Amino acid sequence: MVRPVAIQTRDLNCLYGQVQALKAINLEIFRHEIFGIIGPANSGKTTFLRALNRLNGLNPSYRQTGDILLDGRDLRSLDDSDLRRKVGIIFALPQVLPISIFENIVYGPRVHGTKERALLEQIVETSLKKAHLWDEVKDRLREPALRLSGGQQQRLCIARTLAVEPEVILYDEPCSGLDPISTAKVEDTMRQLSDKYTQILVTNNTKQAARVSERCGFFLMGEVVEVSDTVMMFTNPREKRTDDYISGRFG
Amino acid sequence: MNAAKVRQNLAFGVLGLVTGAVISLIVLTILYVITRGISAVSWEFITQPPRNGMRAGGILPAIIGTVVLVIGTMLFSLPLGVLSAIYLVEYARDNWFTRLMKLSVVNLSGIPSIVYGLFGFTLFVIFLHLGTSILAGCLTLAIMSLPVIITATKEALEAVPASYREISLSLGATRWQTVRHCVLPYAIPGILTGTVLSLSRAAGETAPILFTVAAFYLPRLPRSVFDQVMALPYHLYVISTQVPNMPLQISFATGFVLIALVFLMNLVSIVLRAHFRKKQQW
Secondary structure, eight states, rough: OOOEEEEEEEEEEETTTTTTEEEEOOOOOOOTTTEEEOOOOOOHHHHHHHHTTTTTGGGEEEEEEEEEEEEEGGGSSOOOOHHHHEEEEEOOSSOOOOSSSHHHHHHHHHTTTTTHHHHHHHHHHHHHHHOOOOHHHHHHTSSSSGGGGHHHHHHHHHHHHTTTOOEEEEEEEEETTHHHHHHHHHHHHHHHTTTTEEEEEOOOHHHHHHHHOEEEEEEEETEEEEEEEEEHHHHHHHHHHHHHTTTTTTO | HHOOOOOOOOHHHHHHHHHHHHHHHHHHHHHHHHHGGGOOOOOHHHHHHHEETEEEOHHHHHHHHHHHHHHHHHHHHHHHHHHHHHHIIIIOOHHHHHHHHHHHHHHHSSHHHHHHHHIIIIIIIIIIISSSSSHHHHHHHHHHHHHHHHHHHHHHHHSOOOHHHHHHTTOOOOOHHIIIIIIHHHHHHHHHHHHHHHHHHHHHHHHHHHHHTTTTSOOOOOOOSSSSBHHHHHHHHHHHHHSTTTOHHHHHHHHHHHHHHHHHHHHHHHHHHHHHHHHHHO
16 A cells, blocks of 8 residues: 655755754655654754754754655745644644743634634634643633643643644654653644644654654664664664664663 | 851952942932922922023923923834844844944944934934924934844843744744744833833933034923924033022922933833733743
8 A cells, every 4th residue: 555645855965054964864754644753862853853844944054955845845835834834843842932821822823814713712622622631721721821731731732733733743852851641641642633644753762652653763873774664663673773772772 | 167158258248338339329319319409399390481591480391302302212213223123133144244233233332422412413403404403303312222222122032032933933923923923022021121221311311412402491392393492401401500690409400300200211111011021921
């Protein structure tokens, strides 16, 4: 069975000044899969993620060559705003704005032109339900988002991203600051979302990649060492370096 | 006690002493002006024009003049200063040219105010044919206020966490939407502080208005922006140095009114700051 490709990179090179962070990356990510990216620090995982919605460009020394295709379309044909609407991101630490829970979620829809009160309220409810946070916060939508726990804040970030109806969601080590129970809730949310969204999960926690992702890529020193089904990678990796990393012999 | 603790106590002592000395100097100045001037401050003093060669009557035209100048200065300098700071922080690329611009803005605030006065005189009064007028005076004061407003706004914008911008951009907001909704609201308290600081200085300056707007004696209220006006600092200079047999408490009373005006401006900014802080939820 040939699965439709959501994201494809062709010879993607990423540089910060003279430092090459990614070398000739050729990757295909299928529609509606959870793709895990593992690898030690400084292997280019986050750079790869942020290349997909062009957040790397905020760094003035950043340069990039090669192509990225989203649903077969060259990324360069989309402007920043349209691209980031389609490709949302969840940051490593929960990044909420110092405004209410409600206002955090409607921020995206508002900048995209939704003004109608009833519609915004509906967006808030659906997004929070999808992010499995609705039951915990439905009675205090007007309260400051910063009063939520870390895990709740991270799920609020997921809800905020869902509110602009993306096609792809990028996760940049989303559970690095969370306790195991919050982590489990975020992972549950990701699994529930996997029938409608393409999700890419960068994680330092190989076990998390094993738990959540369908396929996995192992990044090392800016190169993709191995891409395979997650079960394969964790039971029978092709490359010795992958085996070493997964079994904790380095990294 | 060991040596480190002795030095620690000594350092605290010296720091406390210096702080105390500086603050008491300021407090003394203000108290002195108030005690010397308060007896001459009356309802008549702040609602009547001067009489008897400025030796009696009130200072209403000078009060109105200063208020008009401050408001006019703000109308020019606030939008210009805030917008250029937004450009410098949020849009301009970081290269030698923008670094040079930022450096010169900081240094501009060190230029003596009389130089601004001379500049305003040649540019606005002579070259642009505005004459000695409220307009010319406000423009001159605005140019003088700009560096402080730009610097304060720049610092307020830079103090907003980069993550706020990333959140907004990652949700598909444009650069301007990000600045408008995700950066400016959190920078407003800092911008207000800088603006009031620089407008307070504008209210108290004599040199920039000397050739551009200030009237020696004009006991009526301005009718258009091309009128001259009296202004508190210049009036104070005039009555202290140019009028013989001037009762000293009138000078001090004028100084007191100027201080009160500046204090009032600060009060307004404190209220505004509190109002904007309430909108954020921590």
